[in-house]
Amino acid sequence: MGKLIRFIPLILFIALGAILFRGLSLNPTELPSALIGKKFPEFALTSVLSESQIMTTADFKPGIKLVNVWGTWCPSCRYEHEYLNKLSKTDRFTIYGLNYDDERVNAAQWLTKLGNPYQFSAFDEEGKLSVNLGVYAAPETFVVDHSNIIRKRYAGPLTPEIWQSEFEPLITQIEADFLASSRHKGNQ
Template structure:
């Protein structure tokens, strides 16, 4: 029994190493979302630019929509932003922002400095909509079909490579479904 107790710390370190190695091998962009296949959660929040304008999930219906979660405190959002400006030029999708747990004035200045790709940005100062969406942090992007159903959640920055691999095939599928009246 005495020799087992001497090896117990070594066994615990090896077990912890195995658990940590497993965690490092996971892709954080593959985090599942319980909302994929379900409707956009109900919300009523003000827009970033106009403190008097309230928007709801109904304002996102009818088009293929990308909801991009962003914040001024997020360095990866700054990297992603020029790609979003290009994506916003695509007539097949509407790009909406979800300004997450941010300062209104700082976020408004950000969009003035770096160009505003969004139809509008929802101002989620307290993070309530982010919580309902299961947001872990920024940036994250949700693809919502023309019926208001969340079809994809992507955690991380979008760039040209990610757009082509992760989003273009789904957007093409959703455009085809919309054209067929599905």
């Protein structure tokens, strides 16, 4: 029994090493989300640019949507902002903003100074929508399909490389699914 006790620290060390090794193999940008496959949460929030303008899910345009969670305090948000401006020039999807944990004046100045890639950017003053989405930091980007179903959650700044590997294939798939569904409905 005495010899067995000597091996307990070694066994614990090996077990801890296995757990840590497993953790290192995980991708921190792939966040599990209970919302994948579910409708985007209903909301009614004011616009970053106008306190009197109320935004809701009814204001989403038909089609694919990217919902980008951002804040002026976030260096990664500033890093990705130029790329979001570039992406906003496409007609394949519409980009919406959700200003997170911020001051409205700072957010409005940011959009005026750096460009506004968003169809609208909602000001989540109380953080309710952010909490409903499970946001824990910024930037985070959600892909929402034609039926307002959340298809992807990505944590971290968007870059051309991330776009090509993570987003482009999904956007293409959503477009193909929608086209096939539209053809199927047309043949009935």
